[in-house]
Every structure is written in structure tokens, then in C-alpha cells.
Amino acid sequence: MASIEEKAAFLDKVHLFRRMEDDPLFAVAEKLGETRFKKGETIIERGKQAEIFYLIYNGKVRLHREGQGQKDVVFVPGDYFGAEALLPRERRHSLVLAEEDLLLFTLTKRDFDELEKDIPYLKKNLQISVSSRRLIKEIHFDWVRENEVIYFLTRKHPLLFWRSVIAPIFLLGIPLGLVALISNTIGALLFTAIPIVVAFIVFVLWVLWRLEDWRNDYYIVTNQRVIWIEKIIGIHDSRQEAPLTEILSVDAELDFITRMFDYGNVNVRTFVGNIHLRSVHHPYQARHIIEELWDRSKIYSRQEEKEALKKAILERLENPDPTEAKKKKEPKKEVSFWRSLFPKRERRGLKLRYEQGKTITYRKHWIVLLRQAGLPGVLTLALSVFIGYQLLLMFFPPPDTTPPSLSFISLLALAALVTGGWMIYQYVDWSNDIFQVSEDKIYDIDRKPLGSVESRSAPLDNIQSIEYRRIGIWNYLFNYGTVYIEIGTADFAFEDVLNPAAVQQDIDNRRLNHINKAKAADAKKERDRIVNWLLAYHQSSDDFKKLMDGDGIDEASDNINDIDIY
Structure with missing residues (x-):
């Protein structure tokens, strides 16, 4: 059984209790019970009345959710579930199973009600969490990676929406007031009814558009990254993100007014650029969640390094003098003379994205092709049809008409060749x-x-930030836009590409894979150096024992010198 001190230390890392003073923190720890589940056992059944709040101390659980959003997720130590139990008239909306053997801390509704008297903000934190998780269940995002879990999802503060509709309300009130002043008769009222109805319809449509615009802006925190999605229906669509592993600092900015309404800016600074969550609802909770998941990512990284070092030590102890091996390359297939002159190429036609080896290639959208080749294409088609008609008249002339001359048709054919070219x-x-x-x-x-070639390139690990934008109704309808890549002073723009969100994802995945490979290579070098030192110590201990037994100094010294520790 965990001690009160261990429970308090555990709670201090969970964002619900983060920055809590010691007295209330230990008060919560004293109320926590413990329960265990075996792998595969059902912890919570969907639809049952909520009774207990759970925090994962050891092990993992799998949640099967209802709704359109993220349905199947795995929670790990430090996560919690069942917050509905602490709020009135709530039922379970998820089926929760033990993914492996579990030790859970529990908190009942009665104990929570007693704690709430002395810690009133604890209920607010839980309400924010439940509200966020409801939103997670309702909204589906195609770009979520495998094993990625959304922990926090919110919009800008509702005050931003109401502030955006104040102007149209004021503008609608002016004509209504004027109509009321000048309309003294029923006829005048009927005469002004039509513009009033039109103005009212325009106002309602404007408010609905602003509401949908507010609803489509999201701030998201997952176990891998921080994301800001911004959409203006039919005009603009963008997504900015920052990996947790690259975070340098997180801070929240609030002034007197924003503190009153509980919204502000959360600034996330990373090695690859900054992301600013502006006017986010519940900024402190967002900041605490980011900090918690950031700390977890560092802990997981250290654990992986520790396991890799342990594995390397065991392998070297079993095989102290590994021999290098080089794989034999497959012989190249012989290519015929004609095939070398005319190599077979994949027909790409109008493909906008294709992979060749380990390189992904993107072209601009067909709309760009239509803008460039549309006019000459239409002219070529029109000239071809007209030439066909003239040839028909030349070979089968109607009575009492002069057939077109061959020179005229030749000029038309020349014009068609020019426009076709x-x-x-x-x-x-x-x-x-x-x-x-x-x-x-x-x-x-x-x-x-038949001209020049301009080519620019940049290493993936120099990328500071990636952002995509879809601006304009055509970009939105045909799902194309520009991906902006910031690399110091030399910025790149993948212009007018299909599905810019997917292109951004491709670049980000390649960048992360490249960075992880480089880190893995550096870590392996460091592990090998440490293992060699440990192996030298291990063997020198045996040699020192031999020396003490009188086996000789020279043999022990030679054994130590044979070990390469660099």
C-alpha cells in the first residue's frame, strides 16, 4: 500500500492538483483509496451510474468511447478517468478495461464533497476536464497519429464570439430605430417591412457564420504535441503545432480583464519555433496540462535510454569482443542497351502526390494547371473543331457555296499547332x-x-516551424493551399498543394523521424562508450584479483589495454 507521502507526490504531478499547497494536497491524499485489477478485467461499464473517480498509479487502461471523436485510447500512469462520479447526475459514457495489471487510487463522491468545502477550485478543475473530454468525444480529427491521445481540447473564450457580433447588432439597431421614427402610417410600415426583413435575415446569417467560425477554432494538447487549428468557413484554414519533446518553456499571460473572464494567452516556446494559443479558455489549466505531458515526455525519454543502456551492457557482457559484419550487396541487374537509352519511367500524368523510393514528391493543384493551360487548351480545342468543320465544307461543299481554301485551313492548322504547343x-x-x-x-x-532549373534545399533538422493556410473559397472547396516552412532566414513555401494539412503532416513526420534517428545514433555512441568503460572496469576487477593472487602484472595490463573505451 502506498504511503500518504507517495500519494501526495503522485498527485503533485497531475494537472488537476498542480500548484496546490501542501495542506490541501495531503488532505486529498488522505482520502484516496486503493484498488487493483487484473489484465482484461472490466473497470467501468458504459451507461452505469458514476460512483468512483480513478487515478492510475501503475499499469494501463483502455477506454472505448462513444461519439464521433477519438474512440479507443490507452491511459497510462498519471492519467485519470471517471470524473463524472464527482459531478451531479452524470453517467459513464465509456467502457474501461484493464490493459495490464493495475493499481488505481480512488476517490468517492462523499469524500470529494468534504474536500470541496476547503478546496473549492478542485470542482472547477474537474468540470473543465469533463467539458474538454466531452468535446474530444464529439469531434473527429483525421490527422491524429497512432498511439496519440488527445488530453485537452477547447475553443477560444465565448466572449470573443459575442464581441464579434456586437457590431452587426448595433448596425441593425440603427435602421430599425429610423424606421420607428419615420413610419407614422400603416402604409409606411408596409413599405419599410421588406428592407427590415432583409436586414434581419442578413444579421441572422452573419451571427450564424460568426458562431460557426468561433466553433471551428480549436486548441489541442495531446501526448505528443500542442496544436492550434483555425478555420474561417470558405476563406481560411490552417494548423500550427509544436512537438512536446522540443518545448523550452510554457507561460500564461492574463491581464485584469481576461482574469475576470478566465481566458488569456498560452505561449509555448520550442526549439523549432513558437506557438501562441490566443484567448484560450481556461489558460492555466491548458498550461498545467502541457507542463505535465512535457514532463512525462522527458521521463519516458530517460526510461528508454536506461533500458537501451541496460540491454547494451547485457549484450556486451555476453559477447565482450563482437566482430563487425558487413552485409553483401545484391548485384545490380544487367540492363540492356536499349533500356539504358530509354529507361522505363512511371507514368505520373496528373498525379499530385507520389513516392519514389524514400522521397515524396508534390505537384501544384490541378486548379493551377487549369489557370496556366486553360486558355491555350480552349483555343486549341476551338481551332481543332473549326478546322474539322472547314475540312468538312471543303470535301463536301453545300450547293452554291465556295469551299474554303487550303491555305486558309493551313493557317488555322498552324494557329492550332501554336496554341497546342x-x-x-x-x-x-x-x-x-x-x-x-x-x-x-x-x-x-x-x-x-527548355530553360533554366532553380532548385533550393534545406535540412529537415533546421526547420523551426511549419504552418499551412487555405485562403479563399476556391482553396477551401478544392482543398488546396500553401505550406509555410520557416528555416531561419531562408523560408520555404510549398505553394498550392493538395490537402496542405497532410503535406504538413508528411514533413513533420519526416522531420521527427530524422531527428529521432540522429538522437538514437548519438545515444548509441554514448552507450557504447559507457559500456566500454563498464566492461573495462569489469575485466580490470578480474585482472586485479589475478594480480593479488600473484598471476602477474603484465597479463592484467595487457587485458586492460585491449579494451577500446572510446
Whole structure:
């Protein structure tokens, strides 16, 4: 059984109790009970009356949720579930199973009610958590990665919405007031009824649009990153994010007014740029959740390093002198002379995204191709139809008409060739304007047909921030936009790409994989150095024992010198 001190130390790391003074923290710890579950056992059944609040001390649980949002998630030590038990008239909305053997801390409704008298803000923290998790169950995000869990989801403060509709309310009141002053007769009222109705409909549509705009802005915290999604229906769509592993600091900014209404700015500073959560509802809770998950990411990283070091030590103790092995490369297949002159190439046609080896290539959207090649294409089609009609008149002339001359048709054919060549040029120009993401770099390549080639590249680990934007109704309808990549003074823009959110995700995944590989390589070098030192110590202990037994100094010294510790 965990002691009160251990429970208090555990609670101090959970964002619900973060920054709590020692007296209330120990008061909560004293009320916590303990319960255990075996792997596969049901902890909570969906639809049952909520009775107990659970905190995970050891083990993992799996939640199966209802709704459109994230349905199947795994919670780990430090997480909690069943907060509905502490709020009135709440029922369970999730099925919770033990993913492995568990030790849970429990808090009953009666104990919580006693604590609430001395710690009133504890209930507020729970209400914020329950509200956020309800939103998580309702809203689905396609970009959530495997094993990624959304912990916090909120919108901007509702005051921002009401502030945005004050102007139209005021503007609607002016004409209504004027109508009331000048309309002295029923006829005048009927005459002014139509503009009043139109103004009212416009006002209602404006309010609904502003409401939907407010509802589509989200601030999200997962176990991997912090995200800001901003959407303006039909006009703008963007997503900014910052990985937890790259965070340097988190702070909340509030002034006198924002503190009264419980909203403010949360600033997250990272190695790869900053992300600002502006006018976020419950800023302190958002900050505490980010800090908790940030601390967890550092703990998990240290645990992984420790396990890797342990594994490396055991492997070297079993095999102190490993021999290097090099895999034999497969012989290259012989290529015929004609195939070398005319290599087989994949037909990409109008593909906007394709992978070749380990490189992802993006083209600009078809809308851009239509803008570039649309006019010459229409002219070529019109000229071709007209030439066909003229040929028909030449070979089958109607009575009493003069057939068109061959020279006239030749001029039309020449014009069609020119416009056709113009169309092909524009297609090739569109096809050659590409953006690429390899395992370690990004590329922006613009190759002009029969002309120059402009190519820029930058390492993935130099990326400071990634953001995408869809601006305009056409971008929104056809789901294309620009991905902006900040790399010091040399910024990149993947312009007019299909599904910019997915492109941003591809770049971010490649960047994280590259960074993780580099970190893993550095960590392996450091582990090897430590293992060599430990192995030297292990062998020198045996040699020292031999020396004390009189086996000789030279043999012991030679054994130590044979070990490469660098």
C-alpha cells in the first residue's frame, strides 16, 4: 500500500492538483483509496451510474468511447478517468478495461464533497476536464497519429464570439430605430417591412457564420504535441503545432480583464519555433496540462535510454569482443542497351502526390494547371473543331457555296499547332514545378521547359516551424493551399498543394523521424562508450584479483589495454 507521502507526490504531478499547497494536497491524499485489477478485467461499464473517480498509479487502461471523436485510447500512469462520479447526475459514457495489471487510487463522491468545502477550485478543475473530454468525444480529427491521445481540447473564450457580433447588432439597431421614427402610417410600415426583413435575415446569417467560425477554432494538447487549428468557413484554414519533446518553456499571460473572464494567452516556446494559443479558455489549466505531458515526455525519454543502456551492457557482457559484419550487396541487374537509352519511367500524368523510393514528391493543384493551360487548351480545342468543320465544307461543299481554301485551313492548322504547343509548354511547366521531402531534406524545384532549373534545399533538422493556410473559397472547396516552412532566414513555401494539412503532416513526420534517428545514433555512441568503460572496469576487477593472487602484472595490463573505451 502506498504511503500518504507517495500519494501526495503522485498527485503533485497531475494537472488537476498542480500548484496546490501542501495542506490541501495531503488532505486529498488522505482520502484516496486503493484498488487493483487484473489484465482484461472490466473497470467501468458504459451507461452505469458514476460512483468512483480513478487515478492510475501503475499499469494501463483502455477506454472505448462513444461519439464521433477519438474512440479507443490507452491511459497510462498519471492519467485519470471517471470524473463524472464527482459531478451531479452524470453517467459513464465509456467502457474501461484493464490493459495490464493495475493499481488505481480512488476517490468517492462523499469524500470529494468534504474536500470541496476547503478546496473549492478542485470542482472547477474537474468540470473543465469533463467539458474538454466531452468535446474530444464529439469531434473527429483525421490527422491524429497512432498511439496519440488527445488530453485537452477547447475553443477560444465565448466572449470573443459575442464581441464579434456586437457590431452587426448595433448596425441593425440603427435602421430599425429610423424606421420607428419615420413610419407614422400603416402604409409606411408596409413599405419599410421588406428592407427590415432583409436586414434581419442578413444579421441572422452573419451571427450564424460568426458562431460557426468561433466553433471551428480549436486548441489541442495531446501526448505528443500542442496544436492550434483555425478555420474561417470558405476563406481560411490552417494548423500550427509544436512537438512536446522540443518545448523550452510554457507561460500564461492574463491581464485584469481576461482574469475576470478566465481566458488569456498560452505561449509555448520550442526549439523549432513558437506557438501562441490566443484567448484560450481556461489558460492555466491548458498550461498545467502541457507542463505535465512535457514532463512525462522527458521521463519516458530517460526510461528508454536506461533500458537501451541496460540491454547494451547485457549484450556486451555476453559477447565482450563482437566482430563487425558487413552485409553483401545484391548485384545490380544487367540492363540492356536499349533500356539504358530509354529507361522505363512511371507514368505520373496528373498525379499530385507520389513516392519514389524514400522521397515524396508534390505537384501544384490541378486548379493551377487549369489557370496556366486553360486558355491555350480552349483555343486549341476551338481551332481543332473549326478546322474539322472547314475540312468538312471543303470535301463536301453545300450547293452554291465556295469551299474554303487550303491555305486558309493551313493557317488555322498552324494557329492550332501554336496554341497546342503553348498548352503543352504550360503542362510541362506545371509538371516540372515540384516540391520534395526526402529522409533528411526538403526541396523546392522549378524546372522551366527548355530553360533554366532553380532548385533550393534545406535540412529537415533546421526547420523551426511549419504552418499551412487555405485562403479563399476556391482553396477551401478544392482543398488546396500553401505550406509555410520557416528555416531561419531562408523560408520555404510549398505553394498550392493538395490537402496542405497532410503535406504538413508528411514533413513533420519526416522531420521527427530524422531527428529521432540522429538522437538514437548519438545515444548509441554514448552507450557504447559507457559500456566500454563498464566492461573495462569489469575485466580490470578480474585482472586485479589475478594480480593479488600473484598471476602477474603484465597479463592484467595487457587485458586492460585491449579494451577500446572510446
